Amino acid sequence: GAVVSQHPSWVICKSGTSVKIECRSLDFQATTMFWYRQFPKQSLMLMATSNEGSKATYEQGVEKDKFLINHASLTLSTLTVTSAHPEDSSFYICSASVGWRAFFGQGTRLTVV
Amino acid sequence: QQQVKQSPQSLIVQKGGISIINCAYENTAFDYFPWYQQFPGKGPALLIAIRPDVSEKKEGRFTISFNKSAKQFSLHIMDSQPGDSATYFCAASGGETSGSRLTFGEGTQLTVNP
Numbered sequence: 001g002a003v004v005s006q007h008p009s010w011v012i013c014k015s016g017t018s019v020k021i022e023c024r025s026l027d028f029q030a031t032t033m034f035w036y037r038q039f040p041k042q043s044l045m046l047m048a049t050s051n052e053g054s055k056a057t058y059e060q061g062v063e064k065d066k067f068l069i070n071h072a073s074l075t076l077s078t079l080t081v082t083s084a085h086p087e088d089s090s091f092y093i094c095s096a097s098v099g100w101r102a103f104f105g106q107g108t109r110l111t112v113v
Numbered sequence: 114q115q116q117v118k119q120s121p122q123s124l125i126v127q128k129g130g131i132s133i134i135n136c137a138y139e140n141t142a143f144d145y146f147p148w149y150q151q152f153p154g155k156g157p158a159l160l161i162a163i164r165p166d167v168s169e170k171k172e173g174r175f176t177i178s179f180n181k182s183a184k185q186f187s188l189h190i191m192d193s194q195p196g197d198s199a200t201y202f203c204a205a206s207g208g209e210t211s212g213s214r215l216t217f218g219e220g221t222q223l224t225v226n227p
Contacts, residue, residue: 006156032213043202043217044157093156097213100145100206104156 002028004096006105013084013112021079021108023094029074030096035067038091038107050077084112117205119218126225132190134221136203139184144207147215148177148188151200160201161188193225 003026013019023033031052036044048069049057056069066088068080077096081088093107118137126132136146144165149157163170163177163186170177176189190197203218 004156034214041220041222043220046214049214091154095156095215100213101147101159101162102206102213102215103159104149107154107156109154 002026002096002098002101002103004094004103004105006094006108008108009106010109011111013110015085015112016083018080018082019084019110021081021092021094021110023077023079023096023105025075025096025103028096028098030077030098031074032097033071033077034095034097034102035069035077035079036093036095038093040091044093047079081110084110086112088112117203117216117218119203119221121221122219123222124224126193126223128193128195128225128227130193130225132193132197132223132225133187134201134203134223135185135187136205136218137183137185138205138216140205140216141184142207143205143216145205145213146177146179146186147204147206148175149202149204151202151220157202190223193223195225195227198223198225 005024007022033050035047038044047062050069050071052071058064071077089112095102095104147162148160150160151157161172161175174191179186201221204215206215
């Protein structure tokens with residue numbers, strides 16, 4: 001299957017700082033990538049849809065100025081959590097689609113202290 | 114119309130038994146139904162998927178049964194093993210508005226006892 005690499009796997013940052021998470025499709029080109037957030041023992045919550053070369057589409061209730069998404073190439077999308085606060089602590093996961101099939105990265109555990 | 118309902122929330126099965134997880138959807142535009150397996154601290158991994166033109170798909174110990182008229186689909190894990198203990202998510206996508214965007218079920222925590 002297709003491989004999606006997400007980096008870093010975990011990060012601890014101080015409140016008020018920004019954190020960037022990278023999502024790469026290693027062996028295929030992805031015109032569309034998705035960013036999810038997952039709380040413990042809960043399902044995945046879609047945050048935004050990222051299309052290469054255009055602005056991301058954010059889900060209702062997701063602050064686009066806090067969660068900056070850039071999809072500069074067909075193999076790379078980044079999520080930047082700006083001015084992070086403890087309530088932003090969560091598990092962030094990206095996915096990339098090949099046709100109808102979606103493949104997920106390993107996830108990034110963000111802890112804001 | 115975008116919801117996917119999944120049950121049970123948790124499931125305990127003995128080694129060698131059959132694990133069955135059910136999902137129901139409302140949006141008739143959905144035309145792709147994958148199942149994902151997620152271990153703690155990891156991203157979901159695509160397990161098996163089905164399109165509505167078939168009623169069943171089998172891959173190894175994993176089988177999807179699909180009932181289009183009832184708008185339901187289920188995952189059967191035969192000969193369940195302790196290594197199958199994980200959280201399983203059903204999902205659905207398709208249609209002009211959703212495209213490849215997935216709508217997930219709530220998840221099922223499966224525990225297989227040795």
